[in-house]
Amino acid sequence: MPEPIIIVGGGLAGLTLGIALRRRNVPVTVWEAGQYPRHRVCGEFISGRGLASLARIGLLDGIRSAGARPATDAAFFSETTTMGVRPLPEAALCLSRFVLDHWLAEEFQRLGGTLRVGGRWTGEYPAGVVRASGRRPEPAAPGWRWFGLKVHARNVELRADLEMHLLPTGYVGLCRLPDGEVNVCGLFRSLIPVPDLAQRWPEWLVGPPGSALHARMAGAVLDLSSFCSVAALGLSPHRAIDRHECSIGDALSMIPPMTGNGMSMAFESAELALDPVERFSRGTMTWAQVQEEVARSCDRMFARRLRWAGWMHQALFSRPARSVLFLLATHAGWCWRSGFQRTR
Numbered sequence: 001m002p003e004p005i006i007i008v009g010g011g012l013a014g015l016t017l018g019i020a021l022r023r024r025n026v027p028v029t030v031w032e033a034g035q036y037p038r039h040r041v042c043g044e045f046i047s048g049r050g051l052a053s054l055a056r057i058g059l060l061d062g063i064r065s066a067g068a069r070p071a072t073d074a075a076f077f078s079e080t081t082t083m084g085v086r087p088l089p090e091a092a093l094c095l096s097r098f099v100l101d102h103w104l105a106e107e108f109q110r111l112g113g114t115l116r117v118g119g120r121w122t123g124e125y126p127a128g129v130v131r132a133s134g135r136r137p138e139p140a141a142p143g144w145r146w147f148g149l150k151v152h153a154r155n156v157e158l159r160a161d162l163e164m165h166l167l168p169t170g171y172v173g174l175c176r177l178p179d180g181e182v183n184v185c186g187l188f189r190s191l192i193p194v195p196d197l198a199q200r201w202p203e204w205l206v207g208p209p210g211s212a213l214h215a216r217m218a219g220a221v222l223d224l225s226s227f228c229s230v231a232a233l234g235l236s237p238h239r240a241i242d243r244h245e246c247s248i249g250d251a252l253s254m255i256p257p258m259t260g261n262g263m264s265m266a267f268e269s270a271e272l273a274l275d276p277v278e279r280f281s282r283g284t285m286t287w288a289q290v291q292e293e294v295a296r297s298c299d300r301m302f303a304r305r306l307r308w309a310g311w312m313h314q315a316l317f318s319r320p321a322r323s324v325l326f327l328l329a330t331h332a333g334w335c336w337r338s339g340f341q342r343t344r
């Protein structure tokens, strides 16, 4: 009888690993502090190598039939200029986290997994317990407070499947979801705590008057029930080998959101953890070996990507560097492609 596995966190990484283990008949319990379905702060734009991980684990077709919409082009805007609409180097998928997380949770249970919703794990992470508990809060890094806001909207006409609007205080991504909805999700920074954010969040998400974002959102009808926010985001890269638990997804390291690659890393790291965790469950590997193997393969897969994403993220917050990037990406196709390929 295989040793049971516990996964702390029923987000994308935890549920993907849980499903893949169940397909191999490993007993698994996922502890999830929240409930399903629920809205999450996320650009809801799935791109990069994680799509291939989903295909290998056998989840891609299911996610497509849950309603994921293909995205094939993108347009970037600063306050004053636009790059125009350009094809994405590889097609991506757009799907609401409200639908995606719920679909994965149902699939996990359908395969015989035990899901403890509303159950917050408060213990340590001993042998057999995987940490998939998402981002590790960082109050102010370094000096800046980073926070994310998201809402779904209707009556928003986009020029491309993904629009990215760069603002002085952050950036807002808009992507086309199924059924005419648009996801509006922003990452922002502030040196001081933001007063009245609970009341004034729409001002942040529609951008300053005169901006392309403001014009785009002019007639938007917001679905207030979908609004959510997250604070204390830590965006500096971390090495998996320095973590003391067997961690996957954001619990390993969070990649700056403008790459649209965090979900991909959640799926990929779940796939990388699958074989070692199964071997532990069947008694052919110790937990120390599992931790080391998962951490080393995640570092091999993600270290370079996290470094590039960190540089690009910094560049977007520096006016001169942002202008150079804009110019290069507008006139040199290799720069546009390379921006995606180095962070995928």
Ligand SMILES: Cc1cc2nc3c(=O)[nH]c(=O)nc-3n(C[C@H](O)[C@H](O)[C@H](O)COP(=O)(O)OP(=O)(O)OC[C@H]3O[C@@H](n4cnc5c(N)ncnc54)[C@H](O)[C@@H]3O)c2cc1C
Pocket (backbone or CB within 6 Å): 008, 009, 010, 011, 012, 013, 014, 031, 032, 033, 034, 041, 042, 043, 044, 045, 046, 047, 119, 120, 121, 122, 132, 133, 134, 135, 147, 148, 149, 185, 186, 187, 230, 233, 248, 249, 250, 251, 257, 259, 260, 261, 262, 263, 264, 266
């Ligand atoms: C503003 C913003 C925009 C983004 N846009 C995109 C995008 O467009 N594309 C993209 O690919 N990525 C994007 N991301 C990143 C993406 O959302 C994350 O990388 C992804 O959700 C990570 O998945 P995860 O499973 O590791 O963590 P999560 O999805 O956060 O799941 C972790 C789960 O663990 C649970 N949990 C935590 N602690 C405990 C506990 N002690 N006990 C039980 N349960 C616990 C939580 O409730 C949560 O459900 C964005 C992020 C932000 C902040």
